[in-house]
Amino acid sequence: MIRYSKNFVPATLCALVMTGCTIFPVPETPRVMDFAPAPLTLGRAGDQQPYSLRVDTPVASEPINSTRILAKPEATEFRIYGGVRWRDTAPVIMRDAITAALRRSQGFERVITDVSPAEADLTMVTELLAFQSQPGANHSDVVIRLYSEIMENRSRRTACSQVFDIKTSAASNRLDDVIIAFDGAGQRMVSELALWASACEGLSADPKVENEWP
Structure with missing residues:
Protein backbone atom coordinates (compact mmCIF):
# COMPACT_ATOMS: atom_id res chain seq x y z
CA MET A 1 0.00 0.00 0.00
CA ILE A 2 1.32 3.42 -0.94
CA ARG A 3 1.38 5.88 1.99
CA TYR A 4 1.53 9.66 1.60
CA SER A 5 2.91 12.07 4.13
CA LYS A 6 0.22 14.14 5.84
CA ASN A 7 1.95 17.24 4.44
CA PHE A 8 1.92 15.98 0.82
CA VAL A 9 -1.50 17.23 -0.29
CA PRO A 10 -1.31 20.71 1.33
CA ALA A 11 2.21 21.16 0.01
CA THR A 12 1.16 20.15 -3.49
CA LEU A 13 -1.84 22.48 -3.46
CA CYS A 14 0.33 25.30 -2.20
CA ALA A 15 2.84 24.73 -4.99
CA LEU A 16 0.08 24.80 -7.62
CA VAL A 17 -1.36 28.03 -6.21
CA MET A 18 2.02 29.72 -5.96
CA THR A 19 3.04 28.82 -9.51
CA GLY A 20 -0.38 29.62 -10.99
CA CYS A 21 -0.51 26.23 -12.66
CA THR A 22 -3.75 24.64 -13.79
CA ILE A 23 -4.30 21.13 -14.99
CA PHE A 24 -6.44 22.31 -17.94
CA PRO A 25 -5.19 25.76 -19.01
CA VAL A 26 -7.81 27.87 -20.79
CA PRO A 27 -6.43 29.30 -24.07
CA GLU A 28 -6.86 32.98 -24.78
CA THR A 29 -9.89 33.61 -26.99
CA PRO A 30 -8.72 35.32 -30.19
CA ARG A 31 -10.47 38.22 -31.84
CA VAL A 32 -12.64 37.02 -34.72
CA MET A 33 -12.75 39.31 -37.77
CA ASP A 34 -14.98 39.55 -40.84
CA PHE A 35 -15.66 41.77 -43.84
CA ALA A 36 -18.36 44.39 -43.44
CA PRO A 37 -21.67 43.71 -45.28
CA ALA A 38 -21.81 44.69 -48.94
CA PRO A 39 -22.71 48.40 -49.14
CA LEU A 40 -26.17 49.42 -50.27
CA THR A 41 -24.50 51.80 -52.74
CA LEU A 42 -22.84 48.95 -54.63
CA GLY A 43 -22.94 49.69 -58.37
CA ARG A 44 -25.82 48.01 -60.13
CA ALA A 45 -25.28 46.10 -63.35
CA GLY A 46 -26.87 47.19 -66.61
CA ASP A 47 -29.18 44.65 -68.22
CA GLN A 48 -29.81 41.63 -66.03
CA GLN A 49 -28.46 38.33 -67.40
CA PRO A 50 -31.43 35.92 -67.67
CA TYR A 51 -29.52 33.07 -66.01
CA SER A 52 -28.91 31.58 -62.59
CA LEU A 53 -25.34 31.63 -61.30
CA ARG A 54 -23.66 29.39 -58.73
CA VAL A 55 -20.62 30.80 -56.91
CA ASP A 56 -18.12 28.09 -56.02
CA THR A 57 -15.85 28.53 -53.01
CA PRO A 58 -12.48 29.73 -54.35
CA VAL A 59 -9.67 27.22 -54.58
CA ALA A 60 -6.62 28.17 -52.48
CA SER A 61 -3.51 26.48 -51.17
CA GLU A 62 -2.02 26.72 -47.69
CA PRO A 63 -1.53 28.98 -45.83
CA ILE A 64 -4.17 31.08 -47.64
CA ASN A 65 -6.74 28.31 -47.19
CA SER A 66 -7.04 28.91 -43.45
CA THR A 67 -8.57 31.23 -40.86
CA ARG A 68 -5.21 32.83 -40.08
CA ILE A 69 -4.66 36.49 -40.94
CA LEU A 70 -1.46 36.57 -42.95
CA ALA A 71 1.36 39.03 -43.47
CA LYS A 72 4.05 38.56 -46.11
CA PRO A 73 6.99 40.82 -45.26
CA GLU A 74 9.27 39.00 -47.71
CA ALA A 75 8.61 37.35 -51.06
CA THR A 76 9.42 33.94 -49.59
CA GLU A 77 7.99 34.25 -46.08
CA PHE A 78 4.53 34.30 -44.48
CA ARG A 79 3.86 35.43 -40.93
CA ILE A 80 0.69 35.20 -38.85
CA TYR A 81 -0.98 37.90 -36.73
CA GLY A 82 -1.34 36.53 -33.21
CA GLY A 83 -4.50 36.54 -31.11
CA VAL A 84 -6.80 37.10 -34.08
CA ARG A 85 -8.37 35.08 -36.90
CA TRP A 86 -10.96 35.31 -39.66
CA ARG A 87 -14.45 33.98 -38.84
CA ASP A 88 -13.90 31.29 -41.50
CA THR A 89 -11.27 30.41 -44.06
CA ALA A 90 -10.22 33.14 -46.50
CA PRO A 91 -11.87 31.34 -49.48
CA VAL A 92 -15.21 31.15 -47.64
CA ILE A 93 -14.94 34.84 -46.66
CA MET A 94 -14.42 35.72 -50.34
CA ARG A 95 -17.20 33.41 -51.56
CA ASP A 96 -19.70 35.03 -49.21
CA ALA A 97 -18.57 38.55 -50.18
CA ILE A 98 -18.77 37.74 -53.91
CA THR A 99 -22.23 36.21 -53.53
CA ALA A 100 -23.54 39.23 -51.61
CA ALA A 101 -22.12 41.63 -54.20
CA LEU A 102 -23.63 39.69 -57.12
CA ARG A 103 -27.03 39.65 -55.46
CA ARG A 104 -26.92 43.38 -54.73
CA SER A 105 -25.86 44.22 -58.28
CA GLN A 106 -28.83 42.21 -59.63
CA GLY A 107 -26.82 41.18 -62.68
CA PHE A 108 -28.34 37.68 -62.73
CA GLU A 109 -31.81 36.25 -62.16
CA ARG A 110 -30.61 34.19 -59.22
CA VAL A 111 -27.30 33.74 -57.38
CA ILE A 112 -26.58 30.73 -55.15
CA THR A 113 -23.47 29.23 -53.55
CA ASP A 114 -21.99 25.77 -53.85
CA VAL A 115 -23.66 24.70 -50.60
CA SER A 116 -27.08 24.96 -52.27
CA PRO A 117 -28.51 21.77 -53.84
CA ALA A 118 -30.29 23.81 -56.52
CA GLU A 119 -29.21 23.68 -60.15
CA ALA A 120 -27.83 26.70 -61.99
CA ASP A 121 -27.14 27.67 -65.60
CA LEU A 122 -23.67 29.08 -64.89
CA THR A 123 -20.88 28.59 -62.37
CA MET A 124 -18.30 31.11 -61.24
CA VAL A 125 -15.06 29.23 -60.63
CA THR A 126 -12.30 31.14 -58.83
CA GLU A 127 -8.81 30.72 -57.42
CA LEU A 128 -7.60 32.88 -54.54
CA LEU A 129 -3.95 33.63 -55.31
CA ALA A 130 -3.14 36.21 -52.63
CA PHE A 131 -4.85 37.32 -49.43
CA ASN A 153 -22.73 24.24 -66.85
CA ARG A 154 -24.21 22.13 -69.65
CA SER A 155 -21.46 22.62 -72.22
CA ARG A 156 -18.65 23.07 -69.63
CA ARG A 157 -17.48 25.97 -71.79
CA THR A 158 -15.69 28.95 -70.25
CA ALA A 159 -17.51 32.10 -71.32
CA CYS A 160 -15.33 34.71 -69.57
CA SER A 161 -12.16 34.79 -67.50
CA GLN A 162 -10.31 37.54 -65.69
CA VAL A 163 -7.60 38.12 -63.07
CA PHE A 164 -8.44 40.71 -60.41
CA ASP A 165 -5.54 42.26 -58.53
CA ILE A 166 -6.33 44.74 -55.75
CA LYS A 167 -3.88 46.56 -53.48
CA THR A 168 -5.03 48.89 -50.70
CA SER A 169 -2.83 50.80 -48.26
CA ALA A 170 -3.50 50.69 -44.52
CA ALA A 171 -3.10 53.84 -42.44
CA SER A 172 -0.41 52.13 -40.33
CA ASN A 173 0.92 48.72 -39.36
CA ARG A 174 -1.59 48.42 -36.51
CA LEU A 175 -3.81 45.37 -36.76
CA ASP A 176 -7.05 47.38 -36.71
CA ASP A 177 -5.85 49.51 -39.64
CA VAL A 178 -4.77 46.39 -41.52
CA ILE A 179 -8.24 44.84 -41.06
CA ILE A 180 -9.86 48.05 -42.37
CA ALA A 181 -7.59 47.83 -45.43
CA PHE A 182 -8.52 44.15 -45.93
CA ASP A 183 -12.20 45.13 -45.88
CA GLY A 184 -11.63 47.98 -48.34
CA ALA A 185 -9.67 45.74 -50.73
CA GLY A 186 -12.33 43.05 -50.49
CA GLN A 187 -15.16 45.48 -51.26
CA ARG A 188 -13.29 46.85 -54.28
CA MET A 189 -12.59 43.34 -55.49
CA VAL A 190 -16.16 42.07 -55.32
CA SER A 191 -17.61 45.29 -56.78
CA GLU A 192 -15.37 45.03 -59.84
CA LEU A 193 -16.04 41.31 -60.16
CA ALA A 194 -19.83 41.72 -59.98
CA LEU A 195 -19.84 44.33 -62.76
CA TRP A 196 -17.48 42.20 -64.87
CA ALA A 197 -19.61 39.07 -64.45
CA SER A 198 -22.86 40.77 -65.45
CA ALA A 199 -21.17 42.18 -68.57
CA CYS A 200 -19.80 38.80 -69.72
CA GLU A 201 -20.16 38.78 -73.50
CA GLY A 202 -18.99 35.21 -74.06
CA LEU A 203 -22.26 33.57 -73.06
CA SER A 204 -24.08 31.63 -75.74
CA ALA A 205 -27.60 32.65 -76.74
CA ASP A 206 -29.05 30.25 -74.18
CA PRO A 207 -26.67 28.40 -71.81
CA LYS A 208 -29.64 26.36 -70.60
CA VAL A 209 -29.61 24.49 -73.94
CA GLU A 210 -26.74 22.09 -74.45
CA ASN A 211 -24.74 23.12 -77.49
CA GLU A 212 -21.94 21.45 -79.42
CA TRP A 213 -18.68 23.35 -79.33
CA PRO A 214 -15.65 22.79 -81.48
Missing part, protein backbone atom coordinates in the same frame (compact mmCIF):
# COMPACT_ATOMS: atom_id res chain seq x y z
CA GLN A 132 -2.31 39.01 -47.18
CA SER A 133 -0.79 42.23 -45.92
CA GLN A 134 2.64 43.42 -46.97
CA PRO A 135 4.17 45.33 -44.03
CA GLY A 136 6.40 48.30 -44.75
CA ALA A 137 8.29 50.79 -42.62
CA ASN A 138 5.29 52.96 -41.71
CA HIS A 139 2.24 51.18 -43.12
CA SER A 140 1.04 47.94 -44.68
CA ASP A 141 -0.42 47.23 -48.10
CA VAL A 142 -3.16 44.63 -48.36
CA VAL A 143 -3.11 42.48 -51.50
CA ILE A 144 -5.99 40.35 -52.76
CA ARG A 145 -5.54 38.54 -56.08
CA LEU A 146 -8.25 36.36 -57.62
CA TYR A 147 -8.58 34.47 -60.89
CA SER A 148 -12.21 34.06 -61.98
CA GLU A 149 -14.03 32.39 -64.83
CA ILE A 150 -17.69 31.90 -65.68
CA MET A 151 -18.56 28.49 -67.02
CA GLU A 152 -21.71 27.31 -68.81
